[in-house]
Amino acid sequence: MRNDCLPEEVIYGKTGFKIKVPLASCTIAAGANEVLEGIAAAVELMGLTVEVTPVGCMGLDFIDPWIEITKRGYPSTIYANVTPDIVEQIIREYLDGDYSSAYAFRFKGISGKNVPLLDELDVWKNQVRWISGKCGIINPESIEEYLMVGGYKGLKNCLRMTQEETIEELKKSNLRGRGGAGFPTWIKWNICKEQQGDIKYVIANCDEGDPGAFMNRLLAESDPHRILEGLIIAGHTIGAHKGFIFVRAEKPLAAKRLMKAAEAAREKGFLGGNILGSGYCFDIEVFLSAGAFVCGEETAMIAAIQGERANPIQRPPFPAVKGLWEMPTIINNVETLAHVATIMAEGWEKFAELGIEKSKGTKMYCVTGAVKRTGAYEVPIGTPIKTLLYDLAGGPPKDMTIKAVQLGGPSGGCVPSHMFDLPMDYDSLQSAGAIMGSGGMVVLDNTNCMVDMARFFVSFTAAESCGKCSVGRIGTRLMHETLKRIANGQGTSDDIELLKETSEVMQKACLCALGRTASNPILSTLRYFEKEYLDHIKYKKCEALVCKPLLTYCIDPEKCKGCLVCVKSCPVKAISGEKGSTPIIDQIECVKCGTCSDACPFDAIVKVPGRICKQFLKVEEGLCQ
Amino acid sequence: MQKSLILPSTSDTQLKQFILNVTVDATRKDLIHVLQSVQENYGYLSKESMRLVATNLGVSFSEVYGVATFYHQFRLQPPGTYVIQVCMGTGCHAKGNADNFEHLKLLLDLKPDQKLSKDKIFSLEAARCFGCCSLAPVIMVTDSTINDQRLFGHVNPKVLKKILGEYREKAKQKEIEQKCEMIVCQRK
Numbered sequence: 001m002r003n004d005c006l007p008e009e010v011i012y013g014k015t016g017f018k019i020k021v022p023l024a025s026c027t028i029a030a031g032a033n034e035v036l037e038g039i040a041a042a043v044e045l046m047g048l049t050v051e052v053t054p055v056g057c058m059g060l061d062f063i064d065p066w067i068e069i070t071k072r073g074y075p076s077t078i079y080a081n082v083t084p085d086i087v088e089q090i091i092r093e094y095l096d097g098d099y100s101s102a103y104a105f106r107f108k109g110i111s112g113k114n115v116p117l118l119d120e121l122d123v124w125k126n127q128v129r130w131i132s133g134k135c136g137i138i139n140p141e142s143i144e145e146y147l148m149v150g151g152y153k154g155l156k157n158c159l160r161m162t163q164e165e166t167i168e169e170l171k172k173s174n175l176r177g178r179g180g181a182g183f184p185t186w187i188k189w190n191i192c193k194e195q196q197g198d199i200k201y202v203i204a205n206c207d208e209g210d211p212g213a214f215m216n217r218l219l220a221e222s223d224p225h226r227i228l229e230g231l232i233i234a235g236h237t238i239g240a241h242k243g244f245i246f247v248r249a250e251k252p253l254a255a256k257r258l259m260k261a262a263e264a265a266r267e268k269g270f271l272g273g274n275i276l277g278s279g280y281c282f283d284i285e286v287f288l289s290a291g292a293f294v295c296g297e298e299t300a301m302i303a304a305i306q307g308e309r310a311n312p313i314q315r316p317p318f319p320a321v322k323g324l325w326e327m328p329t330i331i332n333n334v335e336t337l338a339h340v341a342t343i344m345a346e347g348w349e350k351f352a353e354l355g356i357e358k359s360k361g362t363k364m365y366c367v368t369g370a371v372k373r374t375g376a377y378e379v380p381i382g383t384p385i386k387t388l389l390y391d392l393a394g395g396p397p398k399d400m401t402i403k404a405v406q407l408g409g410p411s412g413g414c415v416p417s418h419m420f421d422l423p424m425d426y427d428s429l430q431s432a433g434a435i436m437g438s439g440g441m442v443v444l445d446n447t448n449c450m451v452d453m454a455r456f457f458v459s460f461t462a463a464e465s466c467g468k469c470s471v472g473r474i475g476t477r478l479m480h481e482t483l484k485r486i487a488n489g490q491g492t493s494d495d496i497e498l499l500k501e502t503s504e505v506m507q508k509a510c511l512c513a514l515g516r517t518a519s520n521p522i523l524s525t526l527r528y529f530e531k532e533y534l535d536h537i538k539y540k541k542c543e544a545l546v547c548k549p550l551l552t553y554c555i556d557p558e559k560c561k562g563c564l565v566c567v568k569s570c571p572v573k574a575i576s577g578e579k580g581s582t583p584i585i586d587q588i589e590c591v592k593c594g595t596c597s598d599a600c601p602f603d604a605i606v607k608v609p610g611r612i613c614k615q616f617l618k619v620e621e622g623l624c625q
Numbered sequence: 626m627q628k629s630l631i632l633p634s635t636s637d638t639q640l641k642q643f644i645l646n647v648t649v650d651a652t653r654k655d656l657i658h659v660l661q662s663v664q665e666n667y668g669y670l671s672k673e674s675m676r677l678v679a680t681n682l683g684v685s686f687s688e689v690y691g692v693a694t695f696y697h698q699f700r701l702q703p704p705g706t707y708v709i710q711v712c713m714g715t716g717c718h719a720k721g722n723a724d725n726f727e728h729l730k731l732l733l734d735l736k737p738d739q740k741l742s743k744d745k746i747f748s749l750e751a752a753r754c755f756g757c758c759s760l761a762p763v764i765m766v767t768d769s770t771i772n773d774q775r776l777f778g779h780v781n782p783k784v785l786k787k788i789l790g791e792y793r794e795k796a797k798q799k800e801i802e803q804k805c806e807m808i809v810c811q812r813k
Contacts, residue, residue: 061759211714290696
């Protein structure tokens with residue numbers, strides 16, 4: 001599956017012996033650069049002739065940093081969680097035919113000793129890697145490797161077709177935008193194509209402002225040519241000659257790889273004047289965005305490219321009619337464009353086989369939070385949440401239970417655990433009060449407070465609101481204040497009503513989608529977790545022990561050995577005591593930072609729900625009930 | 626004193642020359658790009674630099690200021706030698722990065738609105754998602770003198786203390802090296 005139908009050179013390299021090291025932001029953070037140095041040293045020491053190639057990330061973040069060793073006549077093997085000091089041992093064992101290293105996976109091929117085949121692992125076999133299939137396999141900075149695995153085939157097909165035929169192809173595939181709203185791609189393109197005039201623009205949205213999602217970054221870092229190919233196809237179809245890729249400056253590696261890819265494509269004649277002899281001219285520019293969540297809104301992104309404050313404007317006219325510099329413009333998410341490139345190469349039939357009746361194809365999801373195997377996974381649309389969380393991501397870590405999953409970031413909502421049979425497609429999720437969004441899934445467990453999560457998202461949208469329309473500006477602020485009050489234990493029973501009322505107004509009156517969807521996290525948590533809100537308001541209690549004003553730090557005298565580590569560690573000097581006896585926490589001074597609890601070698605300092613009335617409290621007893 | 630961060634008062638002409646260079650072919654639409662280059666070089670956008678950009682591009686100061694304050698990337702205050710960015714994405718929040726932020730504030734002895742530590746070695750910022758959610762909670766430390774970024778995953782108060790210690794040590798060594806250099810220069 002992974003190495004099927006790949007040319008020999010991509011698998012084994014020119015020398016027949018290849019070591020792949022993933023160099024993407026996530027793997028570099030996990031130490032891939034050090035591993036690369038380690039490999040170079042080991043190879044030199046052992047005197048091997050081997051090709052060491054950087055590749056992208058394949059989305060299995062829990063095994064970072066990994067390396068893959070392939071040698072002709074040997075089974076390809078992936079080693080997970082590699083450190084520089086064990087690299088040499090791994091290579092030796094591999095060459096000796098011993099594949100029993102604790103973390104080795106193996107590919108289909110020659111049978112070896114007890115190493116699981118990657119294709120048989122839950123995390124791999126449940127995926128359909130339609131667009132991410134080449135991530136982690138090819139060198140993202142080499143256009144040759146992309147060409148070897150069938151790259152730019154879609155563009156070649158597209159250039160042979162008329163614009164109408166391309167749109168027809170997309171219409172049959174029923175591809176819907178992967179940026180969140182799920183608008184059919186062909187309709188958008190068709191509207192723009194119909195517009196008169198020579199100057200049109202296409203923009204690839206790689207801004208990915210949604211916290212908790214990283215599939216766009218992963219694609220741009222691991223397979224940038226696929227995005228480029230999709231963008232050129234888009235340009236050709238609507239008749240544009242200039243394209244932009246909108247990347248956040250906070251993702252420097254993605255921007256660098258896209259720029260490099262554009263340069264290589266220009267050299268090979270896929271960009272520039274007279275592309276592949278077809279007479280069509282098209283060039284792109286990578287635009288480094290300075291970072292603002294509201295740029296996800298099409299009209300705001302256009303303002304940003306024009307060098308202005310990213311304020312959205314009233315629609316219609318839609319950008320497809322009047323966009324960048326008043327010219328017809330289409331904006332597509334990079335994931336959509338990658339789909340376009342793959343559909344044009346493989347044909348719409350294969351794409352339409354995947355997914356469900358109303359939405360075809362696959363979608364990438366980033367699963368993070370309380371699961372064993374965090375990572376980016378690609379599955380057909382309509383896959384139940386359960387499959388993704390339990391089969392792919394491995395369920396919750398030991399001793400934890402999953403409470404809910406947050407889908408779609410600040411514009412999305414929560415789905416509680418009893419609804420995990422829900423298929424993930426645009427409509428089902430919408431009816432459950434969440435959205436597909438960009439595909440970020442944050443798994444929440446018992447240590448997460450839903451009021452706090454809602455407060456977090458609203459504080460995000462309040463900070464990111466551009467301030468242009470008063471409903472958005474004041475509404476987000478009002479909701480944030482109310483939630484802060486509830487989380488601080490000062491909420492009243494009217495507050496829930498107030499939240500609902502504000503949400504309703506915002507959904508109707510806000511200028512852009514940021515404001516209209518800002519209340520989703522509140523409404524969905526209120527819908528499924530109203531009890532937690534009531535706990536905060538009525539009983540001043542936060543079961544998850546997250547909301548600081550509603551919890552108390554106490555010392556358990558049974559466990560305490562009187563070592564006074566906590567006394568020394570406290571940054572505000574709120575703990576006092578003598579050696580050998582249980583110290584006392586002054587609850588008035590305590591800022592609830594948790595330093596003492598982390599410092600205590602005996603785990604004697606615990607958080608308990610509920611707060612202590614300050615007048616009542618006399619610091620006489622160590623353990624407060 | 627950091628090497629590449631040039632004080633506007635001492636090198637006014639240098640700043641002028643630099644901004645002239647980056648704005649020479651630029652028009653109004655390149656404003657964000659110009660500001661990015663200024664920040665990359667000077668670490669932040671001083672009032673003076675924004676004024677120069679405004680004059681050179683032929684737009685009003687308020688327009689430049691408006692753009693500079695709108696986007697997260699732009700900094701209007703000089704950063705410390707090491708900029709600590711605490712990820713405030715959903716994944717990191719769910720794993721307790723808000724606590725880490727508070728903890729760093731305590732460790733660096735910062736007042737609520739203060740960003741720069743007293744010794745000017747560290748500045749603390751909240752950042753949006755770095756896209757490394759699998760390592761949550763994460764912090765990024767940027768050495769603003771050489772623009773070197775390092776990301777630390779799975780941080781907790783203990784790790785934070787260690788990281789700060791390491792960077793303090795580094796800063797100390799740098800200072801010593803610079804002093805030695807100065808002495809050598811003086812002798813020459």
